Amino acid sequence: MKKIPMLIDGEWVHGDAQTYLDVKNPSTGEVIAQISNASKEHVEEAVRAARVAFEREGWRQWKAYERGQLLIEFAHYIRKHAEEWSLLECRDVGKPLSQARADIEAAARYFEFYGGAADKVMGDTIPIEDGLLNAVVLEPVGITVHIVPWNYPIQITARSVAAAIATGNAVIVKSAEDTPLTTHAIAEWLADKLPKGIFQHITGLGREVGPYLTSHPDINHITFTGSVPTGIAVMKAAAENVVPVTLELGGKSPNIVFADANMEQALEGVVRAIIQNAGQTCSAGARLLIEERIKESFISRLAQRFQVIQVGPGEADMEMGPLLNEQQYTKITALLQQAKVDGYVVTGGEPLTLAGYENGFYVQPTILDGVDPNDPLAQEEIFGPVLTVLTFSTVEEAIALANSTDYGLVAGIWSQNIDTAHYVASRVQAGQVFVNNYGAAGGIQMPFGGYKKSGIGREKGFVALRNYTQMKNIAIRYAPPNQH
Ligand code: TXE
Numbered sequence: 403m404k405k406i407p408m409l410i411d412g413e414w415v416h417g418d419a420q421t422y423l424d425v426k427n428p429s430t431g432e433v434i435a436q437i438s439n440a441s442k443e444h445v446e447e448a449v450r451a452a453r454v455a456f457e458r459e460g461w462r463q464w465k466a467y468e469r470g471q472l473l474i475e476f477a478h479y480i481r482k483h484a485e486e487w488s489l490l491e492c493r494d495v496g497k498p499l500s501q502a503r504a505d506i507e508a509a510a511r512y513f514e515f516y517g518g519a520a521d522k523v524m525g526d527t528i529p530i531e532d533g534l535l536n537a538v539v540l541e542p543v544g545i546t547v548h549i550v551p552w553n554y555p556i557q558i559t560a561r562s563v564a565a566a567i568a569t570g571n572a573v574i575v576k577s578a579e580d581t582p583l584t585t586h587a588i589a590e591w592l593a594d595k596l597p598k599g600i601f602q603h604i605t606g607l608g609r610e611v612g613p614y615l616t617s618h619p620d621i622n623h624i625t626f627t628g629s630v631p632t633g634i635a636v637m638k639a640a641a642e643n644v645v646p647v648t649l650e651l652g653g654k655s656p657n658i659v660f661a662d663a664n665m666e667q668a669l670e671g672v673v674r675a676i677i678q679n680a681g682q683t684c685s686a687g688a689r690l691l692i693e694e695r696i697k698e699s700f701i702s703r704l705a706q707r708f709q710v711i712q713v714g715p716g717e718a719d720m721e722m723g724p725l726l727n728e729q730q731y732t733k734i735t736a737l738l739q740q741a742k743v744d745g746y747v748v749t750g751g752e753p754l755t756l757a758g759y760e761n762g763f764y765v766q767p768t769i770l771d772g773v774d775p776n777d778p779l780a781q782e783e784i785f786g787p788v789l790t791v792l793t794f795s796t797v798e799e800a801i802a803l804a805n806s807t808d809y810g811l812v813a814g815i816w817s818q819n820i821d822t823a824h825y826v827a828s829r830v831q832a833g834q835v836f837v838n839n840y841g842a843a844g845g846i847q848m849p850f851g852g853y854k855k856s857g858i859g860r861e862k863g864f865v866a867l868r869n870y871t872q873m874k875n876i877a878i879r880y881a882p883p884n885q886h
Contacts, residue, residue, distance in 0.1 A: 404434070404435045408438055413598075415438075423607065425437060427496065428723070428727060429724055434583075439606040452574055453545060453572075466523070480506060487506045487556070488502040488506045501679060512557070540569075541873075546622065547576070549627070555581040555584050571623075572599060612636070623646050626649050630651045653807075655687055655811055660816060662818050667816070681784070689791075704789075738765065747768060751766060773790050805830065833849070847864070
C-alpha cells in the first residue's frame with residue numbers, strides 16, 4: 403500500500419506506523435493509499451522550519467518576479483501532466499474525470515495567475531509635506547497555514563498557496579484526511595525548487611492535527627475552508643494569538659428563477675449548480691427559488707432532467723459521481739429517508755447500489771418540495787445532490803427568501819428583465835452574484851467569499867494577495883544636502 407509521506411523541513415517524513423490512516427476511492431470503497439496522522443512534534447518541527455526558512459536571507463532575496471516565474475513554470479508542469487493528475491484527483495475525491503480535469507486546469511490557472519501577479523503587488527506613497535517621503539510597503543505576513551477540505555483539494559490548495567508564495571511567505575498545508583494525493587503531488591514538485599521549509603505538507607485527522615497548527619503561537623495567518631463549526635473553532639484558536647484568518651465556510655446558495663427567464667438556460671444552470679461534484683461544492687446552488695406561476699412546468703421538466711442524470715464511478719466520467727465517504731453517505735441517506743417520510747421528495751431520495759461498485763457511496767439526485775423555509779432542509783448545508791425548492795410570488799418575497807439563511811456565499815438570478823436582475827443583485831446578501839449564469843467558468847480572477855456565516859475575507863482574484871501581506875508605513879525625512 404502506497405504510504406504518502408509528509409514534507410517537513412525538506413525531508414519526506416512518515417509518522418508512527420500504528421496511526422496510519424486509510425485513504426479510500428469513494429467510487430469503489432477501495433483503500434488506495436495511507437497517510438500519517440501527524441503528531442504535535444511534527445507540527446512543532448514544521449513551524450520551526452518555516453520560521454527559519456522565512457527569516458533566512460535566502461528566501462528574502464528571491465526577487466518577486468523569480469517567485470512568479472517559478473509559479474508559472476509549475477503551471478506549465480501541471481498542464482503537461484494534466485491527465486495523470488486528473489486521475490489522481492478523480493480517484494481521491496470520486497468526482498467524474500472531466501470535472502477532475504477542470505480542477506487540474508483551474509489549479510494551473512491559479513499558479514499562472516498569481517505567478518503573473520507576484521511582481522505587481524504594489525504599495526503606495528502618501529503626500530504629507532515637503533521633506534517627507536511617506537511610503538506604504540506591503541510585506542509578507544510570514545508563516546501561513548492552509549487548511550484544505552476534501553471537495554476540491556487541488557483547486558483550494560492552489561488558490562491560497564499560489565497567492566502566499568507569490569507574496570513571499572512560508573506555507574504549511576494541512577490536506578484533508580480523505581484527499582491528500584494532489585497536495586502530495588504539489589509537494590513533490592515544489593520540494594527541491596523552493597528553499598526547504600518554505601512549502602511543507604502535513605497530513606492527519608483534522609480534529610487532532612488541526613488544533614496543533616491553529617493554536618501555534620508562531621504562525622502568522624490561517625486560511626481555512628470547511629464547515630461553520632470547524633471555522634469557528636479555527637477562529638477561536640487563532641484569536642488566542644491574535645492571528646488573522648481567512649474563512650470560507652460554505653453556503654445554502656439560491657438560484658432565483660423568475661417567470662421571464664430563458665427557461666432552457668435556467669433549467670440547465672440549476673441542474674449543473676447542484677449536480678457538480680455530487681452537490682459537494684461550497685457554492686452549490688442548493689436552493690431553487692421559483693416564481694409561483696411557472697413552478698409546475700419548471701419542476702416537472704427539472705424532475706425529468708434529474709431522472710436521466712447518469713451516476714457512476716469517477717473514471718466512467720458520467721454526469722455525477724459518488725459522495726466522498728461513509729460519514730457523508732450515512733448523514734445524507736438518513737436525511738433523505740426522513741424527507742421521504744415527510745412527503746418532500748419529488749424525485750430521487752434513494753441510495754444507489756451500482757453493480758461492481760457496491761462499496762461506493764452513491765445516492766440519487768434528489769428534488770425536495772413543500773419544505774418550510776425555516777426547516778433545516780432549507781437552511782443547512784446538505785452537501786449532496788439535493789435541491790430544495792421554495793416558491794415566491796413577488797420580487798420582494800424572492801429577495802427575503804434568498805436572504806433567509808445564515809449563509810451568503812453565492813446567488814444565481816435568472817431573468818431577462820434588466821430591472822429585476824439589477825435590483826435583486828443589489829439586494830441579495832452574497833459575496834458573488836451571477837445573472838443568467840452560475841459560476842462564470844470558475845472565476846479564478848473574481849473575489850470569492852461570503853456574507854454572514856459563509857466566511858470572512860475573500861479568496862481568488864488580485865484581492866486575495868492582500869491576505870498574505872501586511873502593511874508597513876515608512877516615513878522618510880529628507881533635507882537639502884547643504885543643511886546636513
Ligand atoms: O468539515 P470540516 P468535514 C461542510 C459540509 C460537510 C461538513 C462536514 O457541509 O458536510 O462541512 O465536513 C480540517 N481544526 N464542508 O467534517 O471539519 C479537516 O481535516 C483545524 C463545507 O470534512 O470543516 C479538513 O481539512 N482543522 C466545505 C477541513 O478542516 C480541522 C468543504 C474541513 O473539515 C479541525 C468541506 C480543527 N478542529 C466541508 N477539524 C466548503 N466550504 O466547501 C477538522 N479540520
